[in-house]
Amino acid sequence: MFILDEPLVLLFVIIALGMLIGQWSIKGVGLGSSAVLFVAMVFGHYGYEISSVVQNLGLSLFIVAVGLQAGPRFFKMIKTSGIIFGIIGVVIVALAGFTTLIVASVMDLSPALSAGIMTGAMTSTPGLAAALEATGDPIASVGYGIAYPFGVLAVVLFVQLFPKVLKVDLMKDLNRKSSPIRRTSSPDVMTIEVTNDAVHKRTLKELRLAEGTSAVISRVIRGDRTIISLSDTVIMKGDRLVAVGNKRDLAHLRDEVGKEVPTNFSNHDNIKLRKVTVESEAVVGKSLRELALRRTYGVTVTRIERVGFEFNQNPGWRLEQGDILTVVSSEGRLDELESLLSTKKLEVTNIHLFSLALILLIGILIGMIPLYIPWLGTITLGIAGGPLLVALVIGHYGKLGPIRARFFQPSNQVIGDIGLALFLAGAGTTAGAGIVEIIQQEGARILLAGAIITAVPLIGGFFIAKKLFHLSMVHSLGALCGGMTSTPGLGALNSLVETDDPAIAYAAAYPFALIFVALMSQLIVLFL
Missing domain, CATH: 3.30.70.1450 (Regulator of K+ conductance, C-terminal domain)
Known part of the structure; x- marks a missing residue:
């Protein structure tokens, strides 16, 4: 269509259609904002393309929002009993990375496709962003798009069905086990x-x-x-x-x-x-x-x-x-x-554009610095890792010099949502150009790889939480959802119990997994 040749029209058509489809759900499970990626891939297949500048801008904004949100909790969790859940989150991502390396070697998958499949299985958009930057190959988005639905459904079904298979009463098990979560008590x-x-x-x-x-x-x-x-x-x-x-x-x-x-x-x-x-x-x-x-x-x-x-x-x-x-x-x-x-006030956002611009600028400059890793060579943090590192540090302190970074939650949400939509639109159109050919070439191998890379950390992470750390079923499943960065999984678990324990375990594991999966996707590219 002639009207779609206008870049801004194309961009907002893709975002609007994607967000519309993302609102649809089947029994509470939907694609959310990731639907923008799938719509963009369709447009990309028919030759439409979003500028890489738009994609990189969206990536930087989204990553900064993630860092500012995780920063205040990330470092505090290290000093508390929440580190147990953080360790579980890191172990789950490590299992996913190790499984990906084995699957990629056995199935002879390319580094970019392998990293994309892993981030899709982990439902991690920051991981996809890091993989795309590390490889410069849009095929990573194809792997992500194919593995993502399976990653969402697998966690939701595991959380709902596994306790029934083991015939565990979740609340009785929770009350019977000692909890690493420090509860409020009378002072x-x-x-x-x-x-x-x-x-x-x-x-x-x-x-x-x-x-x-x-x-x-x-x-x-x-x-x-x-x-x-x-x-x-x-x-x-x-x-x-x-x-x-x-x-x-x-x-x-x-x-x-x-x-x-x-x-x-x-x-x-x-x-x-x-x-x-x-x-x-x-x-x-x-x-x-x-x-x-x-x-x-x-x-x-x-x-x-x-x-x-x-x-x-x-x-x-x-x-x-x-x-x-x-x-x-x-x-x-x-x-x-x-x-x-x-008392709630009318003001709900406090985005400080000067601070945001400085965080982005410093992050991108740090991301350009070459880092030497023995046996792996020289890498850079790039426009994903650099802004993430800076946002984590500044988000932790809240204010450094002239930079104010403790935005209200609605402000972070605005920055993240806009950035994510721009990034997915750009990544999707680039990947869509070759999606049919990739599916024809790789076929069932991609689906099988996605299933394995999802199942191993899912099952392995649960048993590590349950057997090694002796957590209750509720805490184990909550940490599992955080380690797999699966918000739909948490929603399914919350529907099974009337307690905030799943959300606490999820919140403690999630920041660690969120950050580590972005690093792991780059390491996979280096090792392969």
Whole structure:
């Protein structure tokens, strides 16, 4: 058609048709945004082509969004029990890579096609992006497109059918097994009477009590008065400090200032402890220090929970939507704080174009630096790996110099969705030019390779989680979905149990698998 010769018309026709088809689902399973790739391949078969500049722009935007989203959690997970799930995610990807090398050698598949099949079996678009850049061969998209549907269906069916085959009651098994996920529990509370002369008539700011530990002084009881602890609160001998934290840190604080006395709040019912969920976009990305909750609202944050993991209160902690803060103050002040954190504002995006441009620029420049790997030769991170690395680091810190990278979740979603659509449209038209010939040449070998590369890490990863780490069936399947980067699989698992354990295991494994599969696709090309 003549109208499709206009590049912008062609681009948006492909994206619109792809997103329309992606909304269709059969029993909850659909292609989602990956449908854009399949539509683009059809157009590519008939000779239409999207500029490589558009494809590379989309790739960079999508990869940066992935890095900014994973950054805040990725490094924190390494320091917590979530590393167990991260290890499982990495092992699953390693199994997929090892299986791909064997299958490619036995079936004599090209490096680009092999890497594409693996990323399709793992349903990983970042992996496909890395494979395309490493090979420069559009056949990787063909492998991805053929293996992708099987990868989606295999995980969904495995999650739903395997517990039935083994006749496992998921909830009973979950309650019977010890969990590596640290659950929220009532905080330890200790009341300490001040007897140390060195503490007398000094402010909490001057004393710096329990700094760097989990212990937080939430209130000061002086006679019949209860005082919310602020940085300028003066401590007197005979005061009773009510502290919250773990037992070891509380014991250290007690030894530093005085002696433990019985805790009795019967005369101080105006002081309450409440859990408040962060929902307001106005505070997302801001640190507790920036919000100055003690000074402004007279409340004390004693602990923070994110995706089922508990962390000690830290002034530098930057809030994300869904964080749960345990706070102590009077009823009225807690109501005021809850209004601040939970009231939704009209502003839902905060894309900082200057920061985004700098992240992309620095990432692309770093991606151009040659890296020598012994026995493998020289490689570069490219326009996928470079921006991903930079986005992970900056996403972790939130702000570096003039770069602000802690965007609201809707902002990341906008950047990622636009980038992904542009990338898939370009990759699809390029791959579509030779798809018929490839299928005719390779035929059933591609389908068989995709089935094997999906099945081995799927089954192997599950048994490693179950037998090596002794996880419950629910946690094993949740980690498996994260390791296979399968959101449809998680959705299927969530429908089987009424608990957030699958989502927590998925969230812990997913960032590791997401990053490692992109690296693995490049390693496969080097080894083959």
